[in-house]
Amino acid sequence: MFIDSHCHLSFPELRAQLPEILQAMQEARVEQALCICTTLEEFDRVHELALAHEQLWATVGVHPDNEGVREPGIEELVELSRRPRVVGIGETGLDYYRLGERQLADMEWQRERFRRHIRAARLTDLPLVIHTRNASDDTLAILREEGGFNSAADELPLARGVFHCFTETVEVARAALDLGFYISFSGILTFRNAADLREVARFVPLDRCLIETDSPYLAPVPYRGKTNTPAFVPHVARQLAEIKGLEIEAVAAATRANTLALFRGMAA
Ligand SMILES: [Zn+2]
């Protein structure tokens, strides 16, 4: 049995074919999928999926790429995260890929938003789903500051979570692992030009690996370029098994156990 730790079934292109997707998941032995929230405006749709389908679960958060959307307050994140079948906070983090004319100094709103998510995650002891792109130094620095790693001054639990759709270096992976975080690999791992990422996957211990589709994006080989769905997550598992010289069943079991250990609500 496989778990897809990160998908966007609330996006229109997937929601329109939900019955077919759930059927395909069953046939591919994908028993659970975590539906990731990217705006507060979208939260009800994500949450409804988790309430209506026993194999689906939800998070709450505002993606760093989303501008002109409602800003999440700490209290609102905490309150929404306490709804049934909400098992994590995110996706959140930093994304400096689409700076355009802006400087890093102009992105303070993203960093502030990320800090609020981390505070909410510590207040609820829920895991963070972290998105980082072209921004790993700041992502790690803010995580250390807000996550409780730099100070023993407060009573809150340390931040915990996963770096999702990992495309960073071994050094960034090591820093994330040192903070106790998991690393999640997507279909990118199967792409022909992703040799560096396969080296990172070789480095990350299996007991800290998660797998995901990030569907509808990033369909793994042999479906590259097509609409991705959680039913394709076994292709990520197969690639990870090949990299680690293991049977796919061992990777399925380990990543499933890791996902349930991190997103404790999904084990209930
Ligand atoms: Zn993301």
Ligand SMILES: [Zn+2]
């Ligand atoms: Zn995502």
